Amino acid sequence: MDRRGFFKKLRWFFYALFGAVLALPALSFVTYRKKRTRTVVFTVSEQTDHYFKQGVFLIREGEAFSALSAKCTHLGCTVRFDQHKKQFVCPCHQSVYDAVGKRVAGPARDDLQVLPVTLRENRDIEVVVEV
């Protein structure tokens, strides 16, 4: 390789190095996402069994409450509750969960996510869900 060819190759090497050095921070910048949560509040009148609000199902068993994420564990579609069959059904790929979110059938492999519930002083129920 002559001197001119060597410097040409060297120049391309530095271009590539410069590109890589620039690409890494750019990629980190582009793919950064802040973790966001949403607080869903169920007022007293909304505290019925399988009440749905903003991606959360409130489950009432007597005086005890629990909450389930409405996000299907297969590919994230929002499940709906079938009152007659007492089942959650995903409209996208037909995964089925029972009334407390346990997986029954379909392509989903996991149960619906159980979310922690907090009882406020004014008897509202607060559920924090990841967006």
Next chain:
Amino acid sequence: MRYNRGSKRFLQQTQKVMAKFFNKTSLYLPRLSLAALIICLVSGVVLAFQYRPFGNVFQNVEEITTLVPYGFFFRRLHYASGEVFAILVLLHVADYFFRSAYKRQSFFDWFQLGLGAALCFFILFTGFILQGGLEGYFAGTILRNLLELIPFVGSAASHMVIGRGHAFYFLPYLYHCCFLPLGLVFLLRKHIRDWLPDWGSMTVATMMLFIYALAVPMPKALPPGAETSFITGPWFFLGVQELLRHFSPLWAGLFLPALFAALFLSLPALSGVWARVARYTLLTGAGVYAVLSVKLYFF
């Protein structure tokens, strides 16, 4: 004897007419599809002045359709021209495939064109998301979760394509309006130069699409809060949707489509028995995909 000679002549004549017809079809398919692309781009630019990818996107789209003067027309025109472009591209690719015309292409050219065809469907997919309805929201969510499954780079890839919360529609919007059309035009640049529509094709495509846009309403999207027990994605995604019901998302949503695409793109590089195997595999795959789509939609 005379009968035999007559039937032979008839057969030859029929073959001649058919060959002429298919040659003409082969010539007009790319011209008409590029004419549809031009109409799609122009109507898209018009729509961009009223479309907002934030807030209640569904309501914004409804307002464009019902409130903004001629909004219904431009939406229908954009939708119809996009769909027509994709369908004509598909027919053009099939035409090339059946005539084994890819053998005349260099691997690099074929790769660029194949990638362009794939981009065209990705543009349709982002357009489907941007309607802001329940189907669009679910389609975007599924795409994001599928991308997340890609080994090593999944999380970064999903963050680069679809946002979360109020920013859900922003990245698909950027891709739909900017990155993907630019990428498509870049990949098809040689093709566009070779097949730039003549005035005849342009007039025919414009007339047909204008009449269609005036006469045929668009399929109604479900509002985001609607309750439904069964929902379908865009027509070209139905086969994947059916596969996702039976196989793991990684296989059904990523590996199988990627294998199909890789086999298709490598066609000019294959020869002899491998080329035949690839052709039959692709034909069988396309047939199975069509059957799966029909099964999901109708049964």
